[in-house]
Amino acid sequence: MGFIDLDGARIRVEERGSGPAVLFVHGWGASWRFFEPAMLRLASARRCVAIDWKGMGDSDKPDADYRMDVFAVEARRIADRLRLDRFVLVGHSMGGMVSALFATLHPQRLIGLGLVN
Secondary structure (H helix, E strand, O other), rough: OOEEEEEEEEEEEEEEOOOOOOEEEEEOOOHHHHHHHHHHHHHOOOEEEEEEEOOOOOOOOOOOOOOOOHHHHHHHHHHHOOOOEEEEEEOHHHHHHHHHHHHHHHHHHHEEEEOOO
């Protein structure tokens, strides 16, 4: 377990395994733990990274902008901070909306895209 700072807010980051990266982003009001079973299964072959969005889970809950386009920018900044150059992005519910937006803005960053409802 760890945290990164994003504009003064501590963002929870959970990592398992090594290899090609998969970034998991959860839905509204959830946390990285939604993806824990998948991370445990994939960790033998992949670097699995899951975050708690600002305002959710173990991340700070600042008075901030919580629009989808802002989360898409933050996803890119988080990926940059974690040195995820090209990766698979998996999003659940609201995280899927953010992931789809990320894919339209930064297709060159993705190896694959998984949308989960």
